[in-house]
Amino acid sequence: ALATDEDRAFRGLAACPCAEATEALLRLYDALPAPRRWQVADELLLRAAPPAPSTSVSPAFLARSWSDRLRAPLLERARAAIAGTDPDGIAFGAEAIRRYGDASDVPRLVAALERTVGTPAPEGHYAVGQLLWPLARWPDAAVRAQTADPRVRALLDLVPRDGRTDAPGPQVLRAMRSGDPLVAKVACERAPALTPELVAAAIPWLGTEDPLLAHRLGRLLGTAPLSPLLAALPDAPPAQAAALLTLLRPRLPADAWLELALAHPSVEVATMLPSLLACRGGGRFPPPAPADVPTVSAAWARVLAEQRDALAAGRLAIVPGRTDPALVWPGWRCDRPPWP
Numbered sequence: 001a002l003a004t005d006e007d008r009a010f011r012g013l014a015a016c017p018c019a020e021a022t023e024a025l026l027r028l029y030d031a032l033p034a035p036r037r038w039q040v041a042d043e044l045l046l047r048a049a050p051p052a053p054s055t056s057v058s059p060a061f062l063a064r065s066w067s068d069r070l071r072a073p074l075l076e077r078a079r080a081a082i083a084g085t086d087p088d089g090i091a092f093g094a095e096a097i098r099r100y101g102d103a104s105d106v107p108r109l110v111a112a113l114e115r116t117v118g119t120p121a122p123e124g125h126y127a128v129g130q131l132l133w134p135l136a137r138w139p140d141a142a143v144r145a146q147t148a149d150p151r152v153r154a155l156l157d158l159v160p161r162d163g164r165t166d167a168p169g170p171q172v173l174r175a176m177r178s179g180d181p182l183v184a185k186v187a188c189e190r191a192p193a194l195t196p197e198l199v200a201a202a203i204p205w206l207g208t209e210d211p212l213l214a215h216r217l218g219r220l221l222g223t224a225p226l227s228p229l230l231a232a233l234p235d236a237p238p239a240q241a242a243a244l245l246t247l248l249r250p251r252l253p254a255d256a257w258l259e260l261a262l263a264h265p266s267v268e269v270a271t272m273l274p275s276l277l278a279c280r281g282g283g284r285f286p287p288p289a290p291a292d293v294p295t296v297s298a299a300w301a302r303v304l305a306e307q308r309d310a311l312a313a314g315r316l317a318i319v320p321g322r323t324d325p326a327l328v329w330p331g332w333r334c335d336r337p338p339w340p
Contacts, residue, residue: 006032014043017060019067022047026073034086041081041092048074048099071100079105082112087127090116098134106141109134110152117151117182128155128182136160154183158190166192176201181210188216199224203232206247207239214243221247230260238266245272255311258304265297273300274328278315288329299326 009028013021022044029040047065074096081093090112097105109131116127132155135142139161147153157171166172167190175187176198184205191198202221208214221229226248233244241264249257254276261269271287273296288296302324303311310316316323 010040017064022065022070035088038088038092045095075100079108082108090127091130094130094134098137103138103141106138106145110145110147113152114147114149151180151183154178155186158186166190173197173201181213185213185216188220191220194224199228206243238268242268253312255308258300262297262301265293267293270296276316278317285332292329295326296329299324
């Protein structure tokens with residue numbers, strides 16, 4: 001947050017619908033160190049036409065707040081920002097270049113990618129995504145750009161072309177097979193169509209500890225045919241089996257899904273079993289201890305044997321005094337109704 005005097009100056013300038021206030025914001029940007037200057041950078045981007053879609057600022061305000069004479073000083077600061085290592089500064093610089101830069105900025109963007117790909121996730125990976133968007137304005141120059149870094153080369157191959165938002169299928173498939181989680185993350189977003197080859201290349205990534213990659217894989221494979229997901233399940237390690245079962249859960253009857261889950265007794269899979277109960281809770285509580293997994297799995301096997309029809313019809317209701325308490329583990333509780 002800005003200091004008190006700086007905050008008053010910033011708020012006063014931000015409320016003024018005139019290009020002179022935008023010029024003053026550029027000077028305030030220069031006067032502030034990171035990270036406080038990035039708050040001013042956000043306001044500058046808000047004012048810089050063409051604006052990003054906004055429901056909170058009127059077009060008339062934005063039209064009065066910008067002048068073409070501000071393009072060059074904004075770009076000067078943007079180019080300096082992407083020459084640094086601060087992810088917020090890179091995001092500001094990349095967005096300003098996307099709006100007002102030209103093909104001569106491609107080498108700057110590529111150089112920023114080369115510096116950024118080695119930054120530990122998630123900060124570096126966030127900045128990589130910001131740098132790829134402006135490169136899509138000049139895809140031919142991006143593809144021809146020189147780099148000695150194979151990761152950057154793979155990322156540049158994923159830049160969309162011909163006005164599309166996806167990348168060519170062979171490049172996406174090669175990226176997914178690269179073994180590099182950063183490249184795979186971008187490939188998930190650039191996939192043009194879900195081919196059998198792409199599904200086969202994506203499945204080995206399931207179970208990753210990278211939450212963003214896991215999220216993107218879920219979106220990519222959420223509509224994949226069932227047959228390759230089911231075929232990968234028998235030999236899957238615990239984390240990958242849990243990820244496959246997560247994809248299968250909304251697409252299979254509950255009893256069929258439980259039968260598959262019980263074939264993979266593990267902490268990761270046992271954690272998912274209470275999702276079959278008609279109550280809230282579970283995700284906010286610790287997973288079962290390894291020693292609890294056999295007991296929990298045996299309790300759910302009894303459900304499958306004795307209540308398959310009820311399970312197929314919907315989530316199981318908890319009946320105080322009757323529901324098997326071994327279906328869950330110490331530390332887990334159902335919010336509604338309570339266990340007796």
